[in-house]
Amino acid sequence: MFADFLKNLVAPEPEPLTDSDARLALSALLVRLARTDGEYSAAEAARIESIISTRYALSATETRTLRSEAETLESEAPDTVRFTRAIKDAVAYDDRIGVVEALWKVALADGSRDAEEDALIRLAANLLGVNDVDSAKARQRVANTG
Numbered sequence: 001m002f003a004d005f006l007k008n009l010v011a012p013e014p015e016p017l018t019d020s021d022a023r024l025a026l027s028a029l030l031v032r033l034a035r036t037d038g039e040y041s042a043a044e045a046a047r048i049e050s051i052i053s054t055r056y057a058l059s060a061t062e063t064r065t066l067r068s069e070a071e072t073l074e075s076e077a078p079d080t081v082r083f084t085r086a087i088k089d090a091v092a093y094d095d096r097i098g099v100v101e102a103l104w105k106v107a108l109a110d111g112s113r114d115a116e117e118d119a120l121i122r123l124a125a126n127l128l129g130v131n132d133v134d135s136a137k138a139r140q141r142v143a144n145t146g
Contacts, residue, residue, distance in 0.1 A: 017090040025090075026099060027052050027070030029083045029124065030106050035074065037114040047109035051102045080120065084127035096128045100135050104142040 017025060030051065034044035045067065053063040077083065087099060103124060107117040125135040 017086050022087065022090040023052070023056055023066060024070060024073060025083055025086050026055075026102070027066050028074040028077060029080070029087065029099070030102060031067070031070045031074040032077075032080060032083070033103050033117055033120055033124075034106050034109075036116045036120050039110070041110050043109045043111075044106055047106050051105055055098070055102070080124060081127055084124050088128050093129065096130050097134050097138055099128060100125045100130050100138040101142055104139045108142060 027048065030048045031040075034040050034048065048070075049063050049067050052058060052066055053060070056066075058066065088096065091099065100121065103121045107113065107121060121139075122135075125132075125138075130138075
């Protein structure tokens with residue numbers, strides 16, 4: 001189902017993502033983060049749906065469909081480096097800070113911080129080209145809003 005999408009991600013010089021592919025890549029990255037600690041909770045799935053619904057102004061049905069596609073893509077996809085490279089190439093810097101915030105929202109959805117999730121967020125932020133200061137501020141904004 002996602003063969004062409006994945007082929008583009010692993011190409012030596014991938015083409016920029018379309019808006020819908022960028023949505024799918026971001027959503028799959030959120031799913032990857034949620035699955036990192038071995039427990040993909042209902043709270044994390046709900047948080048992913050909330051993020052993508054708000055970010056992309058989707059209906060409930062469109063949101064569930066995108067999350068389901070992202071779950072499938074994440075399970076078939078290559079490493080996180082390619083996800084983040086594709087997102088970095090398709091998204092402006094300020095929006096990439098928003099991606100880091102979204103990652104923190106998912107990581108904190110179950111009420112606890114996990115070392116594996118923290119490590120993946122640090123890696124993703126670095127690969128997205130988000131500097132340490134902006135990444136830390138993103139985490140603080142999420143932590144302060146509950």
